[in-house]
Amino acid sequence: MTFALHATDGAARRGTLSLAHGVVETPAFMPVGTAATVKALTPEDLRTFDARIILANTYHLWLRPGRDTIVELGGLHAFMGWDRNILTDSGGFQVFSLESRRVLSDDGVRFRSHLDGSEHEFTPENVVGFQEALGVDVAMALDVCVKLPATQAEIDESIRRTTLWAKRCSAARSRAETALFGIVQGGLDERSRARSAEELTALDLPGYAIGGLSVGESREDMHRMSRFTASLLPTEKPRYLMGVGTVRDLIAGIDGGVDMFDCVYPTRCGRNGRALTRSGDLNIRAAAFARDPRPLDARCSCSVCATYTRAYLSHLFRADEMLGPRLLSLHNLAMLAQLMAEARHAIETNAWQAFRASVEADLEPAL
Numbered sequence: 001m002t003f004a005l006h007a008t009d010g011a012a013r014r015g016t017l018s019l020a021h022g023v024v025e026t027p028a029f030m031p032v033g034t035a036a037t038v039k040a041l042t043p044e045d046l047r048t049f050d051a052r053i054i055l056a057n058t059y060h061l062w063l064r065p066g067r068d069t070i071v072e073l074g075g076l077h078a079f080m081g082w083d084r085n086i087l088t089d090s091g092g093f094q095v096f097s098l099e100s101r102r103v104l105s106d107d108g109v110r111f112r113s114h115l116d117g118s119e120h121e122f123t124p125e126n127v128v129g130f131q132e133a134l135g136v137d138v139a140m141a142l143d144v145c146v147k148l149p150a151t152q153a154e155i156d157e158s159i160r161r162t163t164l165w166a167k168r169c170s171a172a173r174s175r176a177e178t179a180l181f182g183i184v185q186g187g188l189d190e191r192s193r194a195r196s197a198e199e200l201t202a203l204d205l206p207g208y209a210i211g212g213l214s215v216g217e218s219r220e221d222m223h224r225m226s227r228f229t230a231s232l233l234p235t236e237k238p239r240y241l242m243g244v245g246t247v248r249d250l251i252a253g254i255d256g257g258v259d260m261f262d263c264v265y266p267t268r269c270g271r272n273g274r275a276l277t278r279s280g281d282l283n284i285r286a287a288a289f290a291r292d293p294r295p296l297d298a299r300c301s302c303s304v305c306a307t308y309t310r311a312y313l314s315h316l317f318r319a320d321e322m323l324g325p326r327l328l329s330l331h332n333l334a335m336l337a338q339l340m341a342e343a344r345h346a347i348e349t350n351a352w353q354a355f356r357a358s359v360e361a362d363l364e365p366a367l
């Protein structure tokens, strides 16, 4: 893996991440394909807006279909028919959200499957082994994410274990084509964030993620803490803010120096009839759109906006037709991909501040 930084404008960065399955121009938004599928969309759909990297979830794939099936079928890329890059999370975040179904120790985390109650254990070594066996391009280290608000003792403990586990993840690496990223924790406390970043950057991993945000804190706190944490990370390595995917949050993240993002928001919204536009989100089921001849977003160049009216899409949702969720998911991801492309151009041409201000001005007041 290599990362080249081409331009900066303030803290905003324009780079190229070269991975085993091609280059990713940054800033980039990564569509989420939890169970080895970006819900409702085919790899061909993802190519229509030139997605270069998608995310899949270790926790879900571990339980179903399981490592052996995927390995037998030639690895995750071949299994799902996607020949561009894949990043997998470590499963930590999902396991921690199980709460009553998990037991944590320095060794790892034992948990019960949400599917059938069967018992499993994630250790730093076996989650790296799993991600490498799948043949993914970026693997995430196993970390401990705390729910906010958290006590200082909880934050300290999460940093201690996250560093301990990152060291063991790094030692367990055996595949050069899979780049391991560490995850900075520390809640909303700057000194804790600084300590976590210092301990992890000492390990000299290929990239770093900002974890433990977008977990219940205010939008202002999230923006402040992602900017602060990004400033602590090595300039020459990619920075990934986990779980962020609204237009407003992406713009704030880029402005703070983040290179990569992922979130279920655009696809979850798409399935629920919520369209992301540059003027804010709209609920396509609303009566106002029943006879609206305009595309979802006049400034969007995606295949959905080129072909269908708001009236038609509104009809699909009211009639419970499966094409509705599919088309809205496609538009929402394509629209964010265009936003990222425009952001990259703005940073390259030293026009980032004006671009950021115009995107923010076009959005409706925060919902």
Ligand SMILES: [Zn+2]
Pocket (backbone or CB within 6 Å): 296, 297, 300, 301, 302, 303, 304, 305, 306, 331, 332, 334, 335
């Ligand atoms: Zn569109």
